[in-house]
Amino acid sequence: QFTKIGSSGVKMSNRTVCREASHAGSWYAASGSQLNTQLEGWLSQAQSTISPARAIIAPHAGYSYCGACAAHAYKQIDPSVTRRVFILGPSHHVPLSRCALSSAEVYKTPLYDLRIDQNVYADLWKTGMFERMSLQTDEDEHSIEMHLPYTAKAMESHKDELSIVPVLVGALSESKEQDYGKLLSRYLADPSNLFIISSDFCHWGQRFRYTYYDEAQGEIHRSIEHLDKMGMGIIETLDPMSFTNYLKKYHNTICGRHPIGVLLNAVSELRKSGTEMNFSFLNYAQSSQCRNWQDSSVSYAAGALIVH
Numbered sequence: 190q191f192t193k194i195g196s197s198g199v200k201m202s203n204r205t206v207c208r209e210a211s212h213a214g215s216w217y218a219a220s221g222s223q224l225n226t227q228l229e230g231w232l233s234q235a236q237s238t239i240s241p242a243r244a245i246i247a248p249h250a251g252y253s254y255c256g257a258c259a260a261h262a263y264k265q266i267d268p269s270v271t272r273r274v275f276i277l278g279p280s281h282h283v284p285l286s287r288c289a290l291s292s293a294e295v296y297k298t299p300l301y302d303l304r305i306d307q308n309v310y311a312d313l314w315k316t317g318m319f320e321r322m323s324l325q326t327d328e329d330e331h332s333i334e335m336h337l338p339y340t341a342k343a344m345e346s347h348k349d350e351l352s353i354v355p356v357l358v359g360a361l362s363e364s365k366e367q368d369y370g371k372l373l374s375r376y377l378a379d380p381s382n383l384f385i386i387s388s389d390f391c392h393w394g395q396r397f398r399y400t401y402y403d404e405a406q407g408e409i410h411r412s413i414e415h416l417d418k419m420g421m422g423i424i425e426t427l428d429p430m431s432f433t434n435y436l437k438k439y440h441n442t443i444c445g446r447h448p449i450g451v452l453l454n455a456v457s458e459l460r461k462s463g464t465e466m467n468f469s470f471l472n473y474a475q476s477s478q479c480r481n482w483q484d485s486s487v488s489y490a491a492g493a494l495i496v497h
Contacts (some may be wrong), residue, residue, distance in 0.1 A: 207302070208293040210337070211328040215268065217252040217338060219490030221299040227252065228342040231260035239469055241267030243377065243460075243496045244384035244452055246424070246470075248489035249278065249335035254476050255389075255489040259339055261472035262491035266343040271383040273306055274340050275354040275376060277448035278387035285359030288369060290314065296334075296353065300337040300341040306352035309376070313354075316372060322357055330357065332387045332445070340385065358448045363433055366447060370429070370454020377455045380496070386452050388445020390417045390473075394485025399442045410478040410486065416441055417488050421470045424492070427460070429453035456494070465497040 213219040218227060234257065242265035280289075290310055296303045313319055322330075333355045344351045354376075361369065376382050388393040391413050393399055406412040420441055423431045433451055436446055443449070456466055470492035475484045 205295055206293045206324065207295045207297055208291065208324065208327050210297045210299060210334065212331050212334050213299050216244065216331060216335065217256075219299055222389050224299050224338055225342065227256060228260075228339065231257050232342070233263055235260040235263045235264035235472075238471065239467075239493050239495045240265045241270045241495075242383065243380070243494035244386060244467070244494035246386045246388055246449065246490065246492045247336065247339070247386045248389045248491070249332045249445075250389055250476070250489065251282065254487070255474065258489040258491050259471050259476040260491070262493055263339045263343045265471075265493040266383060268344045268347045270380060271344065272347075272350050272381040273352050274308070274344070274352060274383045274385060275356065275373070276333050276336050276340070276385045276387065277356050277358050278330065278336070278449060279448055280330065280357050280359055281332060281444070282329050283322075283326050285320070285357065286361070287320055287359050287365065288361075289320040289357040289359070291327050291355050292321055292324050293327060296337055296355065298337045298341050300338055300345070301348055303337060303351065303353045306354050309354050318372065318492060333357065336385050336387055358451060361447045361450065363450075365449035366429065367454045369451045371458050373451065374455040375457035378459055384452060386445060386448045388443055388449055390420070390441070390443050390488035390490050392442040392444065392487050393479055393481070395486050397442055398439070400482065401439060401441070408478070408480055410475060410480065411482065413475065413479060413486065413488060414473070417473065417490065421473070421490055421492070424449060424453070425455060425468050425470065426468065427456045427468055429457055431475060452494075466494055467497070468492060468494045
C-alpha cells in the first residue's frame with residue numbers, strides 16, 4: 190500500500206504519472222461543463238466575507254450533499270494571491286500512523302489537470318517524516334480528490350501558475366500533530382500558499398457506531414448541531430489542546446480531526462512569533478435531519494482562516 194520510490198524520493202522513469210479522477214461520475218459530475226455549471230451555481234450563492242483565506246476547512250462528501258456548503262469556504266480564496274494549494278485529507282481506507290505523499294505528478298479533474306509541486310514534495314520527503322502512498326491508495330481515497338474540482342474552479346483565472354501539495358494524513362498522535370504542524374507552519378506563513386483541510390463533521394447513527402444524544406437540545410438533529418457547533422467554536426479559538434480535549438470528551442466523529450489538529454498546531458507555532466490570525470466558520474449543514482434511532486446523518490462545515 191505504501192511504496193518507497195528511489196532513495197531521493199524521485200521516481201525512476203520519464204512517463205508522467207497521473208492520478209485519475211476516480212470518483213468523477215459517482216461523487217461528482219464527470220462532465221467538465223456540467224461540473225463547471227454546478228460549481229458556479231453554488232459559488233454564486235456564497236459571499237466573500239473573509240478573503241483572502243490562508244486556510245479553509247471544507248467537507249469531502251459527494252457534491253449533491255455538500256457542494257453548497259463547501260462553496261462558502263472556497264469563495265474566500267483569492268486566486269490573485271494564491272499560487273500553491275496544500276490539501277490535507279484523512280486516510281479512510283489504509284492504516285497510516287504518519288503522513289503520506291502521492292506517487293503521482295499530476296492529478297486529473299474534469300475541469301483541468303493539477304500539477305503537484307515537486308520542489309515542495311522533495312523538501313518534505315527529505316525530512317524523513319513522510320511515507321509514499323501507492324497510486325492505488327491515492328485513487329481509492331476521496332478525502333483529497335473531492336477538493337480538486339473546487340480548487341481548479343476557484344483558481345481557474347491563474348491556473349498556469351498553480352501547483353498543489355496533496356498530503357494524506359494518518360491517525361496521528363498529539364505529538365505527531367505538533368511535529369507536522371511545526372513543519373508546515375513555515376509554508377502557512379507564506380501568503381502565496383493556501384491550506385485546504387478536508388473534513389466532514391459528525392457522522393451520527395448506528396451505521397457509524399455513534400449515537401451521542403443530549404436530550405436537553407430537543408430533537409436528535411439539534412443535539413448533533415449543538416455538539417458540532419461546540420467543536421466549531423473550539424476550532425475558532427485556534428487552540429489545539431482544547432480541540433483534543435473536546436474530542437476526548439465527546440468522541441465526535443469528525444473524520445478530519447487529524448488534519449484539523451495539524452492546522453491548529455501550525456497556527457500556534459506562527460502565533461508564537463506574533464502572527465495574528467482568525468478563524469471563522471461560515472456555513473453548517475447536515476445531510477438529513479435525524480429524529481429517531483434508525484436515522485443517520487453526516488454534518489458539514491465550511492470555514493476560513495485569515496492572517497492579519
